[in-house]
Amino acid sequence: MNLQEGFDLLAKAPDAVTRLRELILSLAVAGKLVPQNANDEPVDALLFRVEAEKIQLSGKRNTQPDRVHAEIAFGEAAITIPDSWKWVRLQQIADARLGKMLDKGKNTGSPYPYLRNTNVQWNRFNLGDVKMIFLEPHELDEYRVRYGDLLICEGGEPGRCAIWRDQIAEVYFQKALHRVRPYGGILPDYIALCLEIDAKTGRLEKYFTGATIKHFAGRELARYCFPLPPINEQARIVTKVDELMCLCDELEARGRLEADQHARLVSTLLDSLGTSGSPHVLAENWRRVSAYFDLLLDRPEAVDAFEQTILQLAVRGFLVPQDSSDEPAEELLRKIRVEKDRLFAGGKIKRDKPVAPISDDDKPCELPTSWQWVRLADIATQITDGAHHTPEYTPQGVPFLSVKDISAGRLDFSDTRFVSEETHAELSMRCNPKPGDVLLTKIGTTGIAVVVDDDRPFSLFVSVALIKLPTALINSDYLALLINSPEVRQQSADGTEGVGNKNLVLKKIYSFLLPLPPLSEQQRIVNRASELRRLCAHLRDRLRVTQSCQTRFAEALVEQSSLADSESYESGVIEAA
Numbered sequence: 001m002n003l004q005e006g007f008d009l010l011a012k013a014p015d016a017v018t019r020l021r022e023l024i025l026s027l028a029v030a031g032k033l034v035p036q037n038a039n040d041e042p043v044d045a046l047l048f049r050v051e052a053e054k055i056q057l058s059g060k061r062n063t064q065p066d067r068v069h070a071e072i073a074f075g076e077a078a079i080t081i082p083d084s085w086k087w088v089r090l091q092q093i094a095d096a097r098l099g100k101m102l103d104k105g106k107n108t109g110s111p112y113p114y115l116r117n118t119n120v121q122w123n124r125f126n127l128g129d130v131k132m133i134f135l136e137p138h139e140l141d142e143y144r145v146r147y148g149d150l151l152i153c154e155g156g157e158p159g160r161c162a163i164w165r166d167q168i169a170e171v172y173f174q175k176a177l178h179r180v181r182p183y184g185g186i187l188p189d190y191i192a193l194c195l196e197i198d199a200k201t202g203r204l205e206k207y208f209t210g211a212t213i214k215h216f217a218g219r220e221l222a223r224y225c226f227p228l229p230p231i232n233e234q235a236r237i238v239t240k241v242d243e244l245m246c247l248c249d250e251l252e253a254r255g256r257l258e259a260d261q262h263a264r265l266v267s268t269l270l271d272s273l274g275t276s277g278s279p280h281v282l283a284e285n286w287r288r289v290s291a292y293f294d295l296l297l298d299r300p301e302a303v304d305a306f307e308q309t310i311l312q313l314a315v316r317g318f319l320v321p322q323d324s325s326d327e328p329a330e331e332l333l334r335k336i337r338v339e340k341d342r343l344f345a346g347g348k349i350k351r352d353k354p355v356a357p358i359s360d361d362d363k364p365c366e367l368p369t370s371w372q373w374v375r376l377a378d379i380a381t382q383i384t385d386g387a388h389h390t391p392e393y394t395p396q397g398v399p400f401l402s403v404k405d406i407s408a409g410r411l412d413f414s415d416t417r418f419v420s421e422e423t424h425a426e427l428s429m430r431c432n433p434k435p436g437d438v439l440l441t442k443i444g445t446t447g448i449a450v451v452v453d454d455d456r457p458f459s460l461f462v463s464v465a466l467i468k469l470p471t472a473l474i475n476s477d478y479l480a481l482l483i484n485s486p487e488v489r490q491q492s493a494d495g496t497e498g499v500g501n502k503n504l505v506l507k508k509i510y511s512f513l514l515p516l517p518p519l520s521e522q523q524r525i526v527n528r529a530s531e532l533r534r535l536c537a538h539l540r541d542r543l544r545v546t547q548s549c550q551t552r553f554a555e556a557l558v559e560q561s562s563l564a565d566s567e568s569y570e571s572g573v574i575e576a577a
Helices: 007-012 016-029 043-058 137-143 188-201 203-207 218-223 231-274 279-290 300-314 329-345 421-428 476-483 486-494 506-510 519-571
Strands: 086-089 094-098 110-115 131-135 150-153 161-163 177-182 225-228 372-375 382-385 398-401 417-419 438-441 449-451 464-468 513-516
Touching (some): 016 188, 177 188, 188 203, 203 218, 329 513, 476 513
Antiparallel strands (some): 438 464
């Protein structure tokens, strides 16, 4: 199989197009993308012409050799290149300089548009926010950007570069950018290819200065070395790279389009299940959709969406059949009320927080006759959150959990902080989680519920809410499943306040609107949902194995193409796919 035959695979395999782009650039700067031509002007003649141009521009008869032109060590010549090529340093073949220092207190003159490193992206310019700089008349020629100038970021993402094509009639550049003007007709497009592949492979980093904030200083840019082909071959390389990158763009667009279309299809068909108005309609919709599960559930994100549909069906009474012998939820609510009154009379709990009554307009859908709409405060014996202050931590002691310790639907004690026994005793007077309680994330990623399934003592930070239940009357696993369903997750999102520091306030948690089935049906729902979610997890694992195989196959295809191109480049141009 060649690249053309494998394009459909490459469009779907994870990161395959990214690797293909890297391969194209690697072949280009190694002299393996287009054939060499014995009739091309030798690089030595090109370099002689470059030196002559430099002398002419400087007005001198001869020039002193610059230290950065010292011969290139074997370790710097990172790849083997054709005999007709030469390794060169940038200052040897181009004029490079930094732009105007921006100093609002000292800059004088007239305002002109100028480019910053944020305007320079890889192979393109972002001109949505071009600012103005003051320049004197004698500075205009020095800092003006001309057609064909290569602009390279000095900081930010050092080495990122693009070629100016007069997108703005008159523009200048600031000190965060290098302006490179090659001599002798050397193509800036080719130099940009070298910088890009060296950035992708990490080779460029050895020219950066700074420990945490990296810079591509002028002296380091001057000694940057890269392989230089003859002028005509540079043109052939740039043309071929442009051609192949356009094909990569098509591949990426094809992959994105296919993914978008698939996501819309999955969403539409699964919505038809989740919004079924009755068990009869659901059965009809399920029969139609299930015939195409092999096409719909062919990627992990589609399985994630299907799992959410399962939860949606579960909390609407469509996942398991109702049993007329079950005690109805109305009677269950009466028993919960009696139990809460008993606990209150004994000083075990506080009186309920007042919540809004449920009107018919509040109810999003019809429920089975044995179910009831309730507020969370109606069925919980306590709703609170963890410590509102940061306690004194200890090297060991009682675990102190925050939102970061709730991961993948479970409590994770592997990286917790600790507090002393005394601090825990003080904190537990207000918030004392026990097995069977439900925890709810309320800061950061809000609305994720987990059941406490560990009997070790621990305390909570304010980022986690604690929901205690009369566990003889309410199934904790059902409540967690319910809170994690799309409908209640939306209530969590609606009740979350703030932009940066997001917080799901307790008042909103009290008022969660929940569908409550009979106790026996709660357990049947939990059992069935758990069974289906295990199947989803198994299917996700199989799909990941499939994707891994796709990735390895795509890598092998790219590697095969690389080897084939390496062996055959002397005989002709690599055919475009």
